[in-house]
Amino acid sequence: xxxxxxxxxxxxxxxxxxxxxxxxxxxxxxxxxxxxxxxxxxxxxxxxxxxxxxxxxxxxxxxxxxxxxxxxxxxxxxxxxxxxxxxxxxxxxxxxxxxxxxxxxxxxxxxxx
Amino acid sequence: xxxxxxxxxxxxxxxxxxxxxxxxxxxxxxxxxxxxxxxxxxxxxxxxxxxxxxxxxxxxxxxxxxxxxxxxxxxxxxxxxxxxxxxxxxxxxxxxxxxxxxxxxxxxxxxx
Numbered sequence: 001x002x003x004x005x006x007x008x009x010x011x012x013x014x015x016x017x018x019x020x021x022x023x024x025x026x027x028x029x030x031x032x033x034x035x036x037x038x039x040x041x042x043x044x045x046x047x048x049x050x051x052x053x054x055x056x057x058x059x060x061x062x063x064x065x066x067x068x069x070x071x072x073x074x075x076x077x078x079x080x081x082x083x084x085x086x087x088x089x090x091x092x093x094x095x096x097x098x099x100x101x102x103x104x105x106x107x108x109x110x111x112x113x
Numbered sequence: 114x115x116x117x118x119x120x121x122x123x124x125x126x127x128x129x130x131x132x133x134x135x136x137x138x139x140x141x142x143x144x145x146x147x148x149x150x151x152x153x154x155x156x157x158x159x160x161x162x163x164x165x166x167x168x169x170x171x172x173x174x175x176x177x178x179x180x181x182x183x184x185x186x187x188x189x190x191x192x193x194x195x196x197x198x199x200x201x202x203x204x205x206x207x208x209x210x211x212x213x214x215x216x217x218x219x220x221x222x223x224x225x
Contacts, residue, residue, distance in 0.1 A: 033211075041217070041218040042215070098209060099145040101147075105156050
């Protein structure tokens with residue numbers, strides 16, 4: 001069974017469109033995250049949720065809106081897509097903060113044309 | 114703020130060679146330190162971690178020791194295989210934090 005899953009794996013869309021990426025974890029974890037990996041492979045936190053509550057919003061444009069309907073899901077909705085949004089987006093989860101291992105999904109490669 | 118500085122790549126090695134990837138960090142508290150690996154086309158997997166000074170993390174022949182005096186967490190493997198070709202990320206997390214801060218990643222290619 002996949003621990004952290006994301007859909008879709010690839011997403012190609014036009015500038016200005018709105019799109020969503022879904023994430024689900026079956027590990028029973030309380031905390032979920034979204035990370036962005038740019039073309040140089042650099043990874044940066046976007047959002048952290050703990051028990052469905054937003055904990056971190058790391059200076060992400062408000063075109064990005066995470067939503068956590070329950071502890072097992074954290075979806076990412078992006079409005080008015082821009083060329084610079086092209087990246088790989090990773091969802092992750094962990095049991096707790098700090099020392100806890102984060103488990104990553106396979107990533108969603110978003111290409112904005 | 115917290116930061117991680119990682120040896121830049123790419124690194125190309127022959128099979129059975131010794132691998133070391135340097136990682137140093139800056140943190141205000143006592144962070145946990147991690148090495149994650151990303152194989153081509155995949156997500157990140159935890160390779161090893163250490164949560165306090167002098168701890169040694171090890172997995173799949175890789176090792177790293179948490180050195181508080183030098184604020185380092187260098188990754189080593191004595192004899193690499195082609196299957197070790199991947200991008201390696203050093204990362205840290207403060208005990209009360211809800212995020213990982215990553216280094217820039219080091220691409221390692223092992224030739225047969």
